[in-house]
Amino acid sequence: MSKSLVGIHAEGKIYTDKLLDTSAAAARAISLYGKENVTNGSSGVMCDENSTLICLPTVETTFRNIGIRELVGYAPIAGMQDYQDAAIRHTFADYQPEGYIKAIATPGGAGAVSSVIWNYSDPGDAVLTHDWLWAPYKSMCSETGRKLQTFSLFNENKGFNIASFEAEVREILKQQDRIVIILNTPGNNPTGYTLTNEEWDAVIEVVKENAKADNKSITLLLDIAYIDFTNDPLKSRAFMKKFKNLPDNIFITLAFSMSKSFTVYGQRTGAIIGLSSSKEVIEEFTHVTQMTARTRWSNVNRGCMQIMSTICNDPLMVESLQKERDDSMGMISKRADIFMNEASKFELDVLPYCGGFFITIPTVKPDIACEYLQKNNIFLVPLAKGIRIAICSIPTIQVKGLAGQVVEALKNTSEK
Ligand SMILES: Cc1ncc(COP(=O)(O)O)c(C=O)c1O
Incomplete structure (x- = not known):
């Protein structure tokens, strides 16, 4: 050429x-x-x-029973209300913290992660994650003019390396006012590592400490693609309760994916869930993530969202x-x-x-x-x-x- x-x-x-x-x-x-x-x-x-x-x-039977119009029809940009509710209920289960919460449909967890990177960082910004990582994070950053920076996931005892995490958060916030931090747990891809509840306490402490200045903001992006495949999927959500009463310059986002949890990988259905102590932060989140959806992929697979709401509205299923x-x-x-x-x-x-x-x-x-x-x-x-x-x-x-x-x-x- x-x-x-x-x-x-x-x-x-x-x-x-x-x-x-x-x-x-x-x-x-x-x-x-x-x-x-x-x-x-x-x-x-x-x-x-x-x-x-x-x-x-259960997914296969539900899928095969979805009517043709549900399968082929367009969906609202944010996803059907029933789906949004089901995504929130499924994600938090017994551990929903107080706060304003909203779910917006995305094409899988990948769509959720890329939407947060795009909307909560600036061109040229560093986005932070652990060194053992799902490779697409890197391309999602480079594709949008961000750079992915990493901290060491493990310390010498093969536990979460809080010192490395802290050092990188502090360093990056010297250079820029906002930061997106991606943590992929439980069942991290590629290692299978899951942060313990004590490690979560330490992470939240570091985040709070580094968000003390009013001109700084931290968006924590939790990639929970494997949350349903731990030894105790319910208890593995316990850390989510810790996100209550955070100041409004700390924003919690969760990338929910139906791919693994419902074994519908190619149907490209997920959601980005925002959690904040501030109503305005959640309203803003609702607007910006829908704008990203409308301009990149428009709406999400209606039939697949219907699978989730059908199952989640039926306790036996x-x-x-x-x-x-x-x-x-x-x-x-x-x-x-x-x-x-x-x-x-x-x-x-x-x-x-x-x-x-x-x-x-x-x-x-x-x-x-x-x-x-x-x-x-x-x-x-x-x-x-x-x-x-x-x-x-x-x-x-x-x-x-x-x-x-x-x-x-x-x-x-x-x-x-
Ligand atoms: C760590 C991690 N996050 C997110 C995803 C997103 O998957 P999907 O876009 O299919 O929901 C995957 C898929 O392999 C993954 O491994």
Whole structure:
């Protein structure tokens, strides 16, 4: 191409995605060798013991019963009222703090995260998150002229690194008046780490301390994509109660996603939920997030929102869906236990896994190790500082022995 035709902001952008590349490579291997001979730990979707994508039965039945007009019709920009209410009830469950709360529909958690980054930071601003992160945060920032800055998620005891968090928040707020902080917990992608309630107390303390000056504001963006896949999904929401009575220059936002919680990944449905002690802050939130929606994706999948409100308005369906989720989490936990036990026998360093879809092995040579594994038909995702295993998608039979194969790959790549 002799001359670039794109606007200046788009010049030089190259779209690459190691995650999708690994999934595509796994799919090619499966078509050549058969799924029983390929370990596909690339993608964050739940698969059963036959490597088949799971759609939870209560969701499937509801989906199939949605009328055609509900499926194909437009929806209000903010989502139907029933859906907004259901998203709020589902997100907070027994732990809804006092305050003004509003939900606006978004295309999945991704739409929610990008809307907050866009609306609550300025061009050129630093947005802060942990160093073990979901890679799209970075592109969402660069795409909108923000820069993603990171703090160390773990301290030397593999607990939340509050000192690193504090230092970065303080430093950034010396340079700019507002900051968006993204925390992905419970069941962080890629590590599976979940902040404890005590760690949450410390985080809130740091946030309050750094928002003392009136000219500063902090938007905390909680990416809770994996909240329903912990050992106790209800209790894992307990930290949300801590957000009551915060000053109005601290804004809490939660990225709710139906993708994992309702196993409707491709239906692109979620919500951004705002929580504030100030009515005006919530009114402003309602306007700016709807404007973003209208100008980027317009409205959200009506049929999928209807699935959620139908289920959430029926206590028996809520109960059966919860049981199905618990069973699926039981399956993931069993796989994770096998992996962790084998890993500890090999003294393989694994980041602390508390729940969610992924387990991560830290290493300095993730790409070479993953290439080695691929030669043995094992498809895992190389990250900047580790190897991510989507334990949610690997049948138990293939999890057995996997830790040993990772050890072997690391050994074989250590001299390279
Ligand atoms: C950490 C994290 N946040 C958000 C999402 C958003 O998912 P979706 O946009 O499908 O709701 C994902 C999906 O993989 C994720 O891993």
